[in-house]
Amino acid sequence: xxRHSARVLVTVASRHGATAEMxxxxxxxxxxxxxxxxxxxxxxxxxxxxxxxxxxxxxxxLGSAVYAGRWLQPARHYAAEHASTLRTRPxxxxxxxxxxxxxxxxxxxxxxxxIAASLTARAHRTFPGRLDKxxxxxGERAMVTAMRAPVGDFRDxxxxxGWAEEIAADxxxxxxxxxxxxxxxxx
Numbered sequence: 001x002x003r004h005s006a007r008v009l010v011t012v013a014s015r016h017g018a019t020a021e022m023x024x025x026x027x028x029x030x031x032x033x034x035x036x037x038x039x040x041x042x043x044x045x046x047x048x049x050x051x052x053x054x055x056x057x058x059x060x061x062l063g064s065a066v067y068a069g070r071w072l073q074p075a076r077h078y079a080a081e082h083a084s085t086l087r088t089r090p091x092x093x094x095x096x097x098x099x100x101x102x103x104x105x106x107x108x109x110x111x112x113x114x115i116a117a118s119l120t121a122r123a124h125r126t127f128p129g130r131l132d133k134x135x136x137x138x139g140e141r142a143m144v145t146a147m148r149a150p151v152g153d154f155r156d157x158x159x160x161x162g163w164a165e166e167i168a169a170d171x172x173x174x175x176x177x178x179x180x181x182x183x184x185x186x187x
Contacts, residue, residue: 006171008043011052012063012094013075018130018153019065019096020047022160026061026094029164039172048078059090059171062119065129066097066109079115086119092167093124096155122170125163128154 010027014020023045030036030043046052054060064075079086093116095109108126116124130153 005040006042006058007056008041008059008061008167008171009052009054009057010043010045010061010063011048011054011078012045012061012096013048013065013072013078014096015065015067015072016130018155019063020045022094022096022127022155023061023063025157026160026164029161030168033165033168035165035168035172039168041168041171048074051078054082054085054089057089059092059167060086061092061094061167062086062115063094063096064109066095066126069110071095071109071111071115076111076115079119083118090171091119091121093119093121094163095124095126096129097126127160128156130155 008027008030010023010030012019012023014023027043027045030041033041035041036043048062048064062075062079064071070076093112095112097109108124112124112126115121
């Protein structure tokens with residue numbers, strides 16, 4: 001990969017849109033980061049269900065919403081299907097799912113470690129998610145009610161933006177600049 005330019009694919013599986021919104025923000029912040037300006041970095045968010053070809057990119061962020069402690073099947077399938085290509089470029093993994101204070105559930109997704117190892121991912125990051133009962137199926141609502149899961153938007157936009165800067169700096173071979181500490185939604 002040319003350190004003076006990099007095309008980054010951000011591809012995630014999202015059931016109700018919250019993880020997809022995080023992927024869109026991450027791609028935009030990767031492109032706008034301080035490190036990106038010095039290395040002509042560009043990033044695009046493409047849903048994993050559209051099966052983007054990772055061979056067309058210099059680096060990949062692969063992620064998934066987490067349900068019942070696991071990544072969604074489309075993201076797991078994408079990782080397995082494209083493993084040989086993904087192992088030849090920088091890869092980061094992103095999970096979205098814990099909700100509430102303290103995060104619930106507190107554990108990492110069961111499959112994140114094995115996927116990270118199989119792809120030789122540089123890092124795996126778990127971010128809080130969003131739980132909106134109005135978007136859930138009847139079965140999902142029953143599970144949320146039985147588990148007494150907290151409802152609301154717990155996404156930490158400042159952390160996502162900071163991670164975008166870390167990834168961009170890594171790709172550019174530069175130390176990461178720290179973004180503002182505000183945790184506001186992306187604009």
